[in-house]
Amino acid sequence: xxxxxxxxxxxxxxxxxxxxxxxxxxxxxxxxxxxxxxxxxxxxxxxxxxxxxxxxxxxxxxxxxxxxxxxxxxxxxxxxxxxxxxxxxxxxxxxxxxxxxxxxxxxxxxxxxxxxxxxxxxxxxxxxxxxxxxxxxxxxxxxxxxxxxxxxxxxxxxxxxxxxxxxxxxxxxxxxxxxxxxxxxxxxxxxxxx
Numbered sequence: 020x021x022x023x024x025x026x027x028x029x030x031x032x033x034x035x036x037x038x039x040x041x042x043x044x045x046x047x048x049x050x051x052x053x054x055x056x057x058x059x060x061x062x063x064x065x066x067x068x069x070x071x072x073x074x075x076x077x078x079x080x081x082x083x084x085x086x087x088x089x090x091x092x093x094x095x096x097x098x099x100x101x102x103x104x105x106x107x108x109x110x111x112x113x114x115x116x117x118x119x120x121x122x123x124x125x126x127x128x129x130x131x132x133x134x135x136x137x138x139x140x141x142x143x144x145x146x147x148x149x150x151x152x153x154x155x156x157x158x159x160x161x162x163x164x165x166x167x168x169x170x171x172x173x174x175x176x177x178x179x180x181x182x183x184x185x186x187x188x189x190x191x192x193x194x195x196x197x198x199x200x201x202x203x204x205x206x207x208x209x210x211x212x213x
Contacts, residue, residue, distance in 0.1 A: 027069055034065045113148065114138050117202070121153070124201060129194055131157040152208040153198060159213065 038058040045051050118136040125133050139152040195209045 023069070030065050030068070031062075034062055038062065110140070114140065117150065121155070121198065121202070125155070125157070125194065125198070128197065130160050131194070132160045133157050150202055150204050152210075153202070153204055154210045154212070155194075155198075156212050157194075 038061070041054060041058065042051070045054055117138060121136050122133040125131055133155060135156040137154040138150060141147060141149040141151050191211050194211060195206055198204060198209050199206045
């Protein structure tokens with residue numbers, strides 16, 4: 020493109036110099052008017068020559084413009100897809116970190132092993148990343164002593180099944196209260212399944 024413009028300007032300069040020399044050589048008479056008219060036509064042809072070449076080569080400027088617009092749209096779409104993909108990866112990493120943190124804190128502070136954690140997050144602009152709901156699947160691990168983190172084998176006593184269910188519900192409430200305070204989640208939005 021730069022070479023093309025350079026050549027075009029060189030043609031204009033050469034024709035201008037040629038016209039100036041021709042006018043300087045010719046005497047002042049009626050013939051000089053015709054020479055000026057012909058030299059003016061020659062200058063117009065030199066100026067319009069690139070546009071004539073565009074038309075004669077069947078180069079369609081609008082096709083080139085639309086092709087560039089399409090390429091730019093494809094680039095913008097791929098950028099948008101990459102951005103969405105990155106946001107999804109960041110969200111998944113964030114959720115995985117929270118899940119691992121919940122698992123670690125529950126297993127180290129309570130006598131439960133966590134089998135699965137489901138987290139529902141807010142995706143609104145104002146509250147993005149806020150934990151809305153947590154669901155835990157746990158298994159009671161009675162062999163774990165929470166004070167020393169040692170495995171303790173105790174003798175099993177038979178008791179009324181209603182008392183046992185009430186104790187487990189209390190422990191679930193205690194566990195729910197812990198998760199609620201630790202992660203700022205409403206108590207009723209925490210579900211625990213065994």
